[in-house]
Amino acid sequence: MQNMKDKHEPLVSVVIATFNMSQYLPGAVNSVLAQSWQNLEVIVVDDGSSDNTAGSMKRFGNDSRVRYIQTENRGQPKAKNRGLAEAGGEYIAFCDADDLWHPSKLIVQMPLFENPKVGVVYSEVSYIDQYGADVSKPQPYPRYSGIVTKKLVIKNFVPFGTAIIRRACIDKNGVFDENLPMGIDWDLWLRYSIDWQFQYTPEQTYIYRIWSGQMSKNYRSRYDNAFLILNKFLNLYPDTLPNTLIARAWADMYVSRGMAIACAERTFSEPLKDILTGLRWDSTYWPAWRSLAKLMLRRV
Known part of the structure; x- marks a missing residue:
């Protein structure tokens, strides 16, 4: 070049x-x-x-x-x-x-x-x-x-x-x-x-x-905006991505927020709710299962 x-x-x-x-x-x-x-x-x-x-x-x-x-x-x-x-x-x-x-x-x-x-x-x-x-x-x-x-x-x-x-x-x-x-x-x-x-x-x-x-x-505000951005993008370009990938994107969003809160605040119930919501979006998403195990074992 x-x-x-x-x-x-x-x-x-x-x-x-x-x-x-x-x-x-x-x-x-x-x-x-x-x-x-x-x-x-x-x-x-x-x-x-x-x-x-x-x-x-x-x-x-x-x-x-x-x-x-x-x-x-x-x-x-x-x-x-x-x-x-x-x-x-x-x-x-x-x-x-x-x-x-x-x-x-x-x-x-x-x-x-x-x-x-x-x-x-x-x-x-x-x-x-x-x-x-x-x-x-x-x-x-x-x-x-x-x-x-x-x-x-x-x-x-x-x-x-x-x-x-x-x-x-x-x-x-x-x-x-x-x-x-x-x-x-x-x-x-x-x-x-x-x-x-x-x-x-x-x-x-x-x-x-x-x-x-x-x-x-400011991780909470950052994730609040990330949810808005993902929703905005999917509404603007509804036919761009397959449904399986959309489900994975939402799964990652919930799991990532849950782990951020768990790491920063050392809490359990709110991160658990987010991770379980992520798994409902995509039960095959292995980072969600890994995050759930880390949360349950208090390794975050």
């Missing part, structure tokens, strides 16, 4: 939506600007921050590649969509304000768009703590390439910040759902998977920061 750096480099727009992340935001912006890929722009959308975000962005005031947009606090989906509306690139990428990019991210991922059927290119992740020290963490899910809807409906295996998308995906399949406060990436990937192939590279191009202030730690 010919490296796209040897040809004209298409413009990549990088959207960073931020809220009260002044301690980490400059590092995120600098990591994007440090790319080997030269043709890029960074769009920082400040979703009504009350900290020193504006002050921390002043250092980029003379860099024409960086745009800083301040808005009232309207939530992350609206902030990300504002970034998408401002983006001028043929390709669009993302970086959360508390995370970082590897310098070679775009050089690694952009050549994988050579196939015009590929709409999303994503990669593997490495982890750091709140101080920037490396954290060892196992890969949570298998990754997939190609037509991925049947896999994606079970698990969201695409780490959001690693993804680069074609603008054509937005034009054809839409932007983030502003009615969803969480899980907006899974909703987006499900819709994109209907018309586009996904391409995975095992290289670690994204550095995810694990710290106490993350929204992703």
Whole structure:
């Protein structure tokens, strides 16, 4: 495959939506600007921050590649969509304000768009703590390439910040759902998977920061939204998946929520109800039986 750096480099727009992340935001912006890929722009959308975000962005005031947009606090989906509306690139990428990019991210991922059927290119992740020290963490899910809807409906295996998308995906399949406060990436990937192939590279191009202030730690709200997203997708595309796979998707949803609650709260009755509901959806789903055994033996 010919490296796209040897040809004209298409413009990549990088959207960073931020809220009260002044301690980490400059590092995120600098990591994007440090790319080997030269043709890029960074769009920082400040979703009504009350900290020193504006002050921390002043250092980029003379860099024409960086745009800083301040808005009232309207939530992350609206902030990300504002970034998408401002983006001028043929390709669009993302970086959360508390995370970082590897310098070679775009050089690694952009050549994988050579196939015009590929709409999303994503990669593997490495982890750091709140101080920037490396954290060892196992890969949570298998990754997939190609037509991925049947896999994606079970698990969201695409780490959001690693993804680069074609603008054509937005034009054809839409932007983030502003009615969803969480899980907006899974909703987006499900819709994109209907018309586009996904391409995975095992290289670690994204550095995810694990710290106490993350929204992703709110597991109950996360699952509330996941239920909404799955139901929405199945209603929008009722003939896309066989009934057996739909049943498995619901089984996994209930079992996953049950185990999340069991692990976080050390409770029994609510997780048991969820796991049994999952088994009613799909009695052949072996992770549900494994989860039931772990719960009964108090090994969660």
